Amino acid sequence: MSEGLLYSNFRIRSLVPRALVNTLKLDVEIQDPYQVNEKFTKDFPLRKLPSFLGSHGYKLTEQMAINNYLIKLSKDEKIKTQLLGAEDDIKTQSQILRWESLANSDLMNTIVKVFLPLKGDVPYVKKNVDDASKFLEEIVSMYESRLRDYTYLASESISLADLVSAAMFIRGFNFIFGEQWRKEHPAIVRWFETVISSPFLAEETKDFKFIEKPLQPPQGGQEQQPQQQQPAQQGKPTEPSQGNGKGQPQQQQQPAQQGKPKHPLALLGDSAFPLQDWKRKYMNEDTRPSALPWFWEHYNPEEWSLWKVEYRYNDELTLTFMSNNLIGGFFTRLFASVKYMFGSMVVYGEDNNNGIVGAIMIRGHDHAKAFDVAPDWESYKFTQLDASKPEDKAFVEDMWAWDKPVIVNGEPREIIDGKVLK
Template identity: 50%
Template sequence: MSQGTLYVNGLARGILPQSLIETWKLDIKVEQTDCEVFAKEFPMAKIPAFIGPNGFHLTEVMAVLYYLVNQNEDEKVKEVLLGATVEERAQVIRWLSFFNSEWAAAFAAAAGYLLGLVPYNKKMLEEKMAYLDKCIGVAEARLRDYTYLATESISLADLFAASIVGFAQTLIYGQDWRVKHPVLFRWFNTVAAHPVIANCVDQSKFLKESKQYVAPKKEKAKKEPAAPKPKAAAPAKEEEAKPAETPKKPKHPLEALGRATFSLEDWKRKYSNEDTRPVALPWFWEHYNPEEFSIWRVDYKYNDELTMTFMSNNLVGGFFNRLSASVKYMFGSLVVYGENNNNGIIGAVMVRGQEFAPAFDVAPDWESYAYTKLDPTKEEDKEFINNMWAWDKPVVVNGESKEIVDGKVLK
């Protein structure tokens, strides 16, 4: 009988736990997350996840790794991987935490932009890439003087960090990045040869060139061939019944406002492809027509019910998806500020016309948000709009500054 089940989904944090099980031939099944059991037992959908004997549940990769290492009966192996002294164990935890929180979180965000998984934001991508370089700098500062991250041997921290760095090279980093970091790759090549991860770090899949953002090409509208002119019909002896006309699809109520002189599409392209604060925003205020478009502060009404920041961001993404019928008349962004179990959603959205409801009420959950009209002639309102669209300054809530941790752009 199996001594448990590990749930993974092919992403970075599941690589090492699965490899430990397979290398040591532990009596633990490995399952993918696309099953009813995982959805039922782990509503937060955290990866990896583990169910052991007697209903023992684990999430968080560091906890899962610690548990799996302790399933090995060789005390010497456990001592090497987890640390032999209090100081060594503390260093192992330190570097595990560093690569799990600092590196992995920034990498996920950067990969999302580069791979087109989230709306492109040039400034945010540059910030995430710079932060990843900063993380590597911290690791290299250690590795210039020491062979490994935590101890004098390959520890669990090295194995986990190497699996994360290896995964990154299959998605966004190429040879140019490897050349820039010889210290890191002296360490990486040594650790990647360790039997625990040798079979799961496939260097043949590493990118030759680092990933660069490429704006999606616009598809040219296909012209429908002109319908042939009908031949004149012979006069009928008796009037035939006319077929019922197909009812026309109702137009969006904002269609009645007609074509605006301010080009929303030009603005969206400018925002997507130019630096937000120095280039895009000055262009916007030069061309914006307040008689054609209004701008609204949007606040989520139930911030006290929000928990994890990534879930708050998913909530925003779902709201924007449900606004798809109105997106041709809108632009804006909602950001998530704060931290896990203490966060909120706020933003600024521009809509065609002077009322918010015709644009927003296509989404079933639109009433979960409060809408306040902004006046860009007021300096504080204009600055709020700039901050919400640039994402480069904290959000001030009740006089307290809260850092922006994530967000979505509606465009």
């Protein structure tokens, strides 16, 4: 009996799971989901790739979880130790998870923000691409710094950290890391060539070729407008600060004055609620004694709405720092809507038993218009709150103050970390 079915296609996050099945010679069938669309959609309504359907109906999504599961199906203990780290070596295991998580979230998502506009797949907005390029170089510098002194990312041999990271770098080398970039990052190039030529990835990457020159902005650098519209200037897509986020809030650009507003929430017009004043007050003053009373005095439920936001797959979360990184990635991908939003989300619990929840205020009452700019927004459950109800008001205050445990199924769970969407 087969050990399972891996749904996988050309998308880069499917590369490593597919390679593991083949390299480890697992009894797992690989299938393009769009050739069996009805069955795939029934099994995985969110249609996320890769997805794994095990024997007896066991279902698994998210690349990191699937990678781990597939490796542990192998009977080769030496390979399992190499890829995942020894069972008694928690430092190496954690470093493998660290690099795998960084690659799967910030690295890949930022590469996409750079090359899709350059390809013309989404409208080209110079400021957005420049900001994403700057953040990408900060991520890349972490890899270059590590690999100047070490052959691999997490251990003395190729691990899952290297496989996932190299796979994500492929899209960079496909479109934006040209010859000059490679001269400036020799350690990454040496490592990348080593990893993709290893037995783990050699078959999957046999047709790979470096580009000489990176993609250039379309139309000689002019910004492309859908339907001849002038895009609104977007705020810089920075990672929200950690802890209680008491830094200065990011100043938002005003929407373009010409043409139809690009963001659907801009159609609601100006709000009487002073959002920037609120963000400054929240960042600079004590939350419960000062900021929250000011908020409730100025909050207008006709113009704004409050939402409880819960991660749907808490049972798949492992280390708390990885859960916090998940929030950070989600907030980064919401940058196009951030001028119409405020809120925070927290991680509660402990390693291998934690969850993600938060409270976010949005302009208007249609949450989809605010959140669907993030590709992973459907991984979250949204429940509208009513501030006239004491329990809903208390939930918002607790989520923004971080000074009380989260109540989950009647049990108090301590807040470990979190991020502020500002």
